[in-house]
Amino acid sequence: MYGMETSVTKRLQAADGLGLVLDSEWRLEWRESDWLGPVRIAIGGEPAIPRAGAARRGNDDLGEYHALEVVGDASVRASVRAYTDMSLLVFRLEAAADLRGFGTREFAKPSAAWPALAPAQRCAGGAPEGTRTYGHQYSEFALPVSGSAAATGFLFAPHRPAVVEPLLFIAPDGRTLMLAALDSFHEQVIAVPADLEHEADGLRCGWHGDLEEIPAGFASELAVWAAPSPRAAIDAWGALLRRRHATRRRGRYADDGVAKLSYWTDNGAVYYYRTAPGCDYTATLERAVADLARQGIPVRGVQIDSWFYPHQNLREVGPEGAPLVPPSGMMKWEPRQDLFPQGFGELRRRVGGLPLTFHSRHFSKSSPYFEDHHAWIDGEYAHPSDDRLFRHLMEQAAEWGAITYEQDWMVESFLGVRGLRAAPGRARAWQEALDRYAGACGLTLQWCMSTPADFAQSVTLENLTSIRTSGDYRYLFDNGLNWVWFLHTNALARALDLVPYKDVFLSHGKTENSDGEPYAEVESMLAALSSGPVGIGDEIGRTDRELVMRTCREDGVLIKPDAPIAALDRCFAGNAFLEPMPLVGETYSRHPAGRWMYVALFNACRAKQPLECRVSLADLGEAAPRGDVIAFDWRKRRWERWSAREEWRETLAWQDWAYRVLCPVLDGDITVIGDVGKYATAGDRRIAAIRNVDGGVAFDTLGVPGTTVEIWGWSARSPRAVDAWVPGSQRRLGANAFSWQDSLWKACVEMGQASIVGVTVRL
Numbered sequence: 001m002y003g004m005e006t007s008v009t010k011r012l013q014a015a016d017g018l019g020l021v022l023d024s025e026w027r028l029e030w031r032e033s034d035w036l037g038p039v040r041i042a043i044g045g046e047p048a049i050p051r052a053g054a055a056r057r058g059n060d061d062l063g064e065y066h067a068l069e070v071v072g073d074a075s076v077r078a079s080v081r082a083y084t085d086m087s088l089l090v091f092r093l094e095a096a097a098d099l100r101g102f103g104t105r106e107f108a109k110p111s112a113a114w115p116a117l118a119p120a121q122r123c124a125g126g127a128p129e130g131t132r133t134y135g136h137q138y139s140e141f142a143l144p145v146s147g148s149a150a151a152t153g154f155l156f157a158p159h160r161p162a163v164v165e166p167l168l169f170i171a172p173d174g175r176t177l178m179l180a181a182l183d184s185f186h187e188q189v190i191a192v193p194a195d196l197e198h199e200a201d202g203l204r205c206g207w208h209g210d211l212e213e214i215p216a217g218f219a220s221e222l223a224v225w226a227a228p229s230p231r232a233a234i235d236a237w238g239a240l241l242r243r244r245h246a247t248r249r250r251g252r253y254a255d256d257g258v259a260k261l262s263y264w265t266d267n268g269a270v271y272y273y274r275t276a277p278g279c280d281y282t283a284t285l286e287r288a289v290a291d292l293a294r295q296g297i298p299v300r301g302v303q304i305d306s307w308f309y310p311h312q313n314l315r316e317v318g319p320e321g322a323p324l325v326p327p328s329g330m331m332k333w334e335p336r337q338d339l340f341p342q343g344f345g346e347l348r349r350r351v352g353g354l355p356l357t358f359h360s361r362h363f364s365k366s367s368p369y370f371e372d373h374h375a376w377i378d379g380e381y382a383h384p385s386d387d388r389l390f391r392h393l394m395e396q397a398a399e400w401g402a403i404t405y406e407q408d409w410m411v412e413s414f415l416g417v418r419g420l421r422a423a424p425g426r427a428r429a430w431q432e433a434l435d436r437y438a439g440a441c442g443l444t445l446q447w448c449m450s451t452p453a454d455f456a457q458s459v460t461l462e463n464l465t466s467i468r469t470s471g472d473y474r475y476l477f478d479n480g481l482n483w484v485w486f487l488h489t490n491a492l493a494r495a496l497d498l499v500p501y502k503d504v505f506l507s508h509g510k511t512e513n514s515d516g517e518p519y520a521e522v523e524s525m526l527a528a529l530s531s532g533p534v535g536i537g538d539e540i541g542r543t544d545r546e547l548v549m550r551t552c553r554e555d556g557v558l559i560k561p562d563a564p565i566a567a568l569d570r571c572f573a574g575n576a577f578l579e580p581m582p583l584v585g586e587t588y589s590r591h592p593a594g595r596w597m598y599v600a601l602f603n604a605c606r607a608k609q610p611l612e613c614r615v616s617l618a619d620l621g622e623a624a625p626r627g628d629v630i631a632f633d634w635r636k637r638r639w640e641r642w643s644a645r646e647e648w649r650e651t652l653a654w655q656d657w658a659y660r661v662l663c664p665v666l667d668g669d670i671t672v673i674g675d676v677g678k679y680a681t682a683g684d685r686r687i688a689a690i691r692n693v694d695g696g697v698a699f700d701t702l703g704v705p706g707t708t709v710e711i712w713g714w715s716a717r718s719p720r721a722v723d724a725w726v727p728g729s730q731r732r733l734g735a736n737a738f739s740w741q742d743s744l745w746k747a748c749v750e751m752g753q754a755s756i757v758g759v760t761v762r763l
Helices: 196-201 230-244 283-292 345-348 389-402 412-414 426-438 451-460 477-495 520-529 569-573 617-622
Strands: 011-014 016-022 027-030 039-043 051-060 064-070 074-084 088-095 112-117 132-137 144-147 165-169 174-182 188-191 202-205 217-226 303-304 357-361 375-377 381-384 400-409 444-447 465-466 583-591 596-603 611-616 629-634 638-642 646-651 657-664 668-675 689-695 696-702 708-717 719-726 729-732 738-740 744-750 756-762
Touching: 011 064, 011 074, 016 074, 016 088, 039 074, 051 202, 088 112, 088 202, 132 569, 144 477, 165 188, 165 230, 165 451, 165 569, 174 230, 174 345, 174 646, 188 217, 202 217, 217 230, 230 451, 230 569, 230 617, 283 345, 283 465, 357 389, 381 389, 381 412, 389 400, 389 426, 400 426, 412 451, 426 444, 426 451, 451 465, 451 477, 477 520, 477 569, 477 583, 520 596, 520 657, 583 617, 583 689, 596 611, 596 646, 611 668, 629 668, 629 708, 646 657, 657 668, 668 689, 668 696, 696 708, 708 756, 719 744, 744 756
Parallel strands: 303 357, 357 400, 400 444, 444 465
Antiparallel strands: 011 016, 016 027, 039 112, 051 064, 064 074, 074 088, 088 217, 112 202, 132 144, 132 165, 165 174, 174 217, 188 202, 375 381, 583 596, 596 657, 611 646, 629 638, 629 657, 668 708, 689 696, 696 756, 708 744, 719 729, 719 756, 738 744
């Protein structure tokens, strides 16, 4: 607690040894004496040594704390709180008066920084040797970046600012200090050195430099968390934000866009700015949907991308496609007359009435909308300064037969228009207006090219059902880089209870009109394990039905895990694309009998060399099994019995992968593996409520009436009977419907006229 004094030193103490030492140089300690270097404050100038003011005690929604006021500039109040029952410090800034012209005019150069840190100047006995940094750049799709203990060496997207949030300091033993905003997400930044030459600049956490108009009373809070691992820190932060804002998510089956298989025309799809030979766009999409139906591929929605509306720089659409599309602004969010002269009514009729997802982007300053609507103008871009236009767009989308409004280029909207970020609350108001009007019109939202601030601000939204978490499919990079990006940013989304979208993928190989996808299996597996939308963008007649059907049922309902696949803690100590280290992701399906784990292992390294991989089940952290599991090799259809101390070893070629389903061994030495024709074998839209019963195991099989579902399981001895029942009747499966060999049992469940059939396997 505050008040542990000597004649020289005071300490503001939180739980688990986390504290702020108030000496001649303030510093942050956590078991070691100095993790982040000198702790200073900067209000409108260079960092200075803080001066302690009044101390007090209090309680808030986080618990009991000890607080200390910091004496500084009269225009801005600063304080810090330490929580007695949490390993948490909270640094607070508050405007004491209306501030005008306060900004630095540089986004990554805060006008008020508390704390300002210099990790390169740690004292002796500071953070553990080998500490690394990790975080997400303030860029599209929240690019994950890794650096040194001095917060340098990040490989940034060069066109975006040197801002990383949240920012994690990770010790070799996994212990993690994390800096993250608790509120005012679009107004706060954690600015880091842009390169090694600027290492001495250190970190500045505070109000970004483009805030020009700050009203009295505006405040922001930044947390410093201490946690046993990177994922634990991120999860604790996300849980706090959701609890504070009483966040309500609509779930991973909220609408047909996230619940069922869909067809996409965005960047990476075959028909992005391209039509089939001899067809216009309406005929192209009609043919694509009809061909999928002919093959029995149950697409239940179509996405219409940015090619449908006019941009400031218009691009041609035709059989040859278009060159890469620059970030020019949108003129009007209406169908191009050269593409849809009869509007979207005719398109929807010809695709069989399927619901549609419509893409949108940032605005051009030349848009005719701004003859009637107020806007902030900045260079070639503009952004509405009231919400009337957003209401019009949502009402229009509903008239077109939309289910989802996809807001793309979010980073460009915010960083491209200074007026949107010149005063607190403007970005939040924009996003909450989209959310409010989407709900009023019966629509949902998808965010695309979002910054970390957009991820965090989502805790106040109700109608956001998916968010992109990696770069555009097959655009500029190897597949492996996007896999690394996806699994790491999914950890951020998962903490905030957001449903990620992997982006479109192709299920087929090279054709005359397409480069195809040599890693289609991996792309489809990641899409299925995302817990979000699954969208294919194949050439007409080329879809690999068997591969696509691994993601869904015959009615198009996706078979998903309970949460997005995300990188393990061990992956946060480096970057599996830049360094020769395995990329490992996990997710799960939870049942009454326990947790079924899905663990995927990748060689994504740019070195393009074979990689020796070793993964301990203990690496799964809190999700690690407590007892024996059957490790089912999904690709090879083989099983092994592993103890909780098992180590998994694989040698993987470049961009090769391995995949295990870990099934808990239940009482009686029996378990269910699930539908091995699907990636999420025990996903709850196929297998529900797996439970131990006297003498065996029971579960519910979900499917489409008139189909047969084959369920696999394991048992040490041959089961003696299998019972199946549907509402109002009961029957025993015949001898031909059940088999047991080499400890694997298989039950063919006939759905009949039911969509759910109960099954009991008795030993």
